[in-house]
Amino acid sequence: MTTLTPTTSDEVLSTVAWAVGEETPLEIIGHGSKRGIGRPLQTEHTLDLSTLTGVTLYEPAELVLSAKAGTPLADIEKLLAENGQQLAFEPMDYGPLLGGEPGKGTIGGVLGANLSGPRRLKAGAARDHILGINVVSGRGEAFKSGGRVVKNVTGYDMSKLMANSWGTLAVFTDVTFKVLPSAETEVTLAIRGLLDDAAASAMALALGSSAEVSSAAHLPERIAARVAGGALGSDAATLLRVEGFGPSVAYRIAALKTLLGKAGPLEEIAGEASHLIWRDVRDIRPFADGSEKPVWRVSMAPFHAHQMVLTLRMQAAASAFYDWQGGLVWLRMEEGDPEAALLRGLLRKHGGGHATLVRAAPAHRAALPVFEPQPPALAALSQRLKQEFDPKNILNPGRMA
């Protein structure tokens, strides 16, 4: 087992070209913070990009930042924060859930896993903010796509294609992201004590208003106690985040209070306390229990989520909480069996979407499709695409199988 640690884009190119020539597969990693997701790999060689680092361009007034793919996300977020800016899509950290250290992960991994956070609802995911890439394909060729400007339709958007490709199409060497100003003020309105169905209605009402809610989550009873060090107490909490300039936030929070006054008891949570709650929702802290109990990430139509969870619970013991107004369901299977067929069957009956098994024992990950299986024509198309980028199946072979 050899680990190769290139420090330049040229070294990445020569490494991949060598592997192609030898037809020897590579596992591509950054910090390895998401290594536990997907089918486990057994390759002889690992291509470790954590030494391919550095911000190569940052122009705050142009809202653009470029970095080598192995640059720590934490470094980039720190640099942006010093300039009052942020990655608006709020990339989550899988570390706590998967038993790793928090605060790890590279900017390349952010794109490869198409990370996002609670603000996905309003601001999009990594796919919506990537502007350009330089990569090395599984053919051992370096190519680029996109650019450094925020509006660009020149040629196919191959940068988006890299989002959620989990290192199976190309090895990233450079990425360019759109960056945005951080909000001046953040306030969260919490409605307490709602059951899942009432929470779904309250969130739909809030998101259907002009209050520009940037995040909406529902933490059922007891789950609520597991964020922000227990600051919320254990009663169910339906959380609505409002961000922006001070006077605007105050006005919109007041509007939400009027709108939702009858839904349940309301609490206002401001500043750092609000920030900590959303960080923990983002990083799935309620299920960061050090166990290997299966955890699913389910993306679906927001208003159908609570019904699907209700039906699931009639057949299997599961804990759940909701982000993205319900469009993102985090599920922990309490009896150890992932119940993949049951869950995916129910998902199809509730408007469709996809379920990814983000935490499971290696045996389950090897035996079950971690990523949502696709219908035959779509699966064949995806496979043809893989073939066009990595014909010898050198890059993370089988990880998305």
Next chain:
Amino acid sequence: MSGLAMPKPDDATMRRREEIVADMRIIVPGEGVVDAANAMRAFESDGLTAYRQLPLVVVLPETVAQVSRVLKYCNDRNIRVVPRGSGTSLSGGALPLEDAVLLVMSRFNRILAIDFPNRIVVAQPGVTNLGITTAVEQEGFYYAPDPSSQIACSIGGNVAENSGGVHCLKYGLTANNVLGIEMVLMNGEVVRLGGSHLDAEGYDLLGVMTGSEGLLGVVTEVTVRILKKPETARALLIGFPTSEQGGQCVADIIGAGIIPGGMEMMDRPAIHAAEDFVHAGYPLDVEALLIVELDGPGVEVDHLITAVEAIAISNGSTTCRISQSEQERLSFWAGRKAAFPAVGRISPDYYCMDGTIPRKELPRVLAGMRELSEKYGLGVANVFHAGDGNLHPLILYDANVPGELDKAESFGADILRLCVKVGGVLTGEHGVGVEKRDLMPEMFNQVDLEQQMRVKCAFDPNHLLNPGKVFPQLRRCAELGRMHVHRGQVAFPDIPRF
């Protein structure tokens, strides 16, 4: 069509035209097949009117099954197909080919579902962009991307072109507002990407389909996200003695953490043309005019108007008007929205370009354009999506003067080369089409282009769907698939390993 080489018509297809037309009538019965030359004239061109070509036959299907059968029929017989929505492309994306079926999606014109709790609309691809907003505005919702052709352009065409509009700095492009599509591949297979949920389960094929200019598949259904209309909107109209000051004002607004709903700039020739046309009350003694629109709750808009006004003054603005009524806000926009026809009044013809540049390069690019304008002896007026660096230079020419169209095209190409040189791109929102096809090597090397063509191979291995667009040179997929491997080379001697 000046100097534009399109794929050579396939003789076998041309010879079988009658048989193909008859077969199309079987697949799409009724009025859905048009083959008379005079009736096909309506389809010979899109928004890039300098180029015209009659297609082999025009087919207007009504069902997904018909689209699938047409494409499979053509795929099996090696017949080319050009898809078309409303035909408003400004880059020739829907330009017909002599030997190709023109597949017109305009009869797919129904809204299929409106779902307020999930805030989505499912529409057939021929529904107009504005038609989606019209369908939901009674409940106070709208569809955010608003290309200037929104009355006419279709949502399917918006997906093909990844259309933008003046509000996309704050609300994103089509790619950021589409949740799912149904599409038909060239082999007739029907595939659904996404749906009413967010993000892809595997590769982001929806991401690559959006902006693929009709080369990868034919969209038959679109699911978009709708937003609640902002409570209010107000605008500032700000004049500057130099474009540098206008550019710095834009940078400072963004630097202050403000992302306006719209931020548009015009240069002196565009200001004068617009003012002469619509009498919007634009100042005529400025070099740059900036329209900044803030939207949201009234209290936020008022707060930000004050902030932007202060920034404008600190950058030496000579005029700064703030809209006091909805009517006044609309009057600020009237000139900008009429800029293209206004320029059409001062010149027999104009040619609209679409490069994007890093905003800080604006003064340099405007200076470069003035030099080019002198070199070619043609005037140019500029409107500019200032927030995102998307330039629309309008080159003034007269198509009736021999050689002027060629000159205008060369001028345009030089402008785009300049955009690329300063770190920008060939097209911000109009697409490559046929118009910028031959300029692609300015931005991409051969390896870059070949990998894009390999994406095409995964969807349409015989290059039958919309050939002659986007790529300057067609390469056979078998040839593109060959690998040049270097076996036995010394394995990365300088790379650290452990």
